[in-house]
Amino acid sequence: MKNIKYNPLTLASLIVMVGVSQVNGAVITQTVDNIDWNAAMWGSPEGAPSSGNHYVSALGGTDRFRISASGASSTFGGDSLEVVTGTRALMKNSNNTTATVNGDFILNGGRLSLGANSSSSATLEATRFIVNSSSVIDMANSGVRLTIDSVLSGSGGLDIHYETGSDGASRAVAFTQTAGYTGIMNVNDSMVLDFDSDVIFGGTLNINGTSELIVDQVLTFGSGSLVADGNSIAVGTYTGTDLDALGLNFINNGGTVIVTSAIPEPSTSALVSICALGLLLRRRRA
Numbered sequence: 001m002k003n004i005k006y007n008p009l010t011l012a013s014l015i016v017m018v019g020v021s022q023v024n025g026a027v028i029t030q031t032v033d034n035i036d037w038n039a040a041m042w043g044s045p046e047g048a049p050s051s052g053n054h055y056v057s058a059l060g061g062t063d064r065f066r067i068s069a070s071g072a073s074s075t076f077g078g079d080s081l082e083v084v085t086g087t088r089a090l091m092k093n094s095n096n097t098t099a100t101v102n103g104d105f106i107l108n109g110g111r112l113s114l115g116a117n118s119s120s121s122a123t124l125e126a127t128r129f130i131v132n133s134s135s136v137i138d139m140a141n142s143g144v145r146l147t148i149d150s151v152l153s154g155s156g157g158l159d160i161h162y163e164t165g166s167d168g169a170s171r172a173v174a175f176t177q178t179a180g181y182t183g184i185m186n187v188n189d190s191m192v193l194d195f196d197s198d199v200i201f202g203g204t205l206n207i208n209g210t211s212e213l214i215v216d217q218v219l220t221f222g223s224g225s226l227v228a229d230g231n232s233i234a235v236g237t238y239t240g241t242d243l244d245a246l247g248l249n250f251i252n253n254g255g256t257v258i259v260t261s262a263i264p265e266p267s268t269s270a271l272v273s274i275c276a277l278g279l280l281l282r283r284r285r286a
Contacts, residue, residue: 027054028055029055029057030060031043037069042078057087071118072097074099081104084110091124093116093122099125102127104130105150106131107136112137113137120143137173152181157184157186159186160185161189177196177197186208187205187206187208196217210229216253218255221258238257239255
């Protein structure tokens with residue numbers, strides 16, 4: 001019997017798998033604005049979202065739609081959701097409720113806002129959270145903490161800030177995982193950024209002004225890619241008192257910041273695990 005040679009799955013192709021959105025089924029555009037994401041607001045004639053389709057926001061009216069308009073947990077009816085330039089996905093989740101997308105949530109120049117009617121935290125759950133072009137996550141003064149329970153990826157810039165300016169309170173955006181994100185992330189307006197797992201950050205992170213980074217994991221950055229209030233953090237390993245010495249932009253919760261001259265590539269096995277996790281999440285939510 002002839003031996004069959006298999007080409008191994010390369011690291012580069014794995015990164016593509018993690019970071020590039022795959023659109024399944026029909027692409028359906030928003031046609032009614034400022035109502036709940038599961039209402040009859042998609043396509044012509046207007047209909048509710050359904051499985052097997054990809055949904056895209058559109059300009060018109062208030063240029064927005066509402067996620068979990070009632071404030072309760074909800075699951076989007078479609079397979080994936082894309083927020084494009086000039087449009088806004090307004091999360092109304094309150095009291096630690098969750099908004100779920102069974103596939104990808106894609107920011108393609110648009111805004112994701114947490115604007116609950118009462119002071120609260122909320123979670124957006126998706127297989128992947130992909131930033132394809134310069135986009136925004138913002139938070140109204142009613143927001144406390146927005147957790148993105150997903151795999152952060154993509155190459156677009158991401159600005160994190162208050163919706164209308166800081167009221168002096170600390171409000172946080174947290175990411176549970178990152179894989180293949182290579183964009184420039186700016187944290188502004190006294191916002192707080194938190195990573196809920198160890199991170200090898202492939203992009204650039206700017207912690208601007210009085211904004212803060214919570215350090216309770218091992219956070220690894222390339223040389224010149226971690227900037228605090230305009231100052232690039234030098235190559236080194238920072239923990240304990242060394243971490244405290246970096247200044248007020250860092251909240252020392254027992255973690256470590258590593259700035260290295262060369263970002264280590266994630267192992268192939270790690271990326272395979274991430275892909276497998278995405279499949280498991282998809283099956284679990286089906």
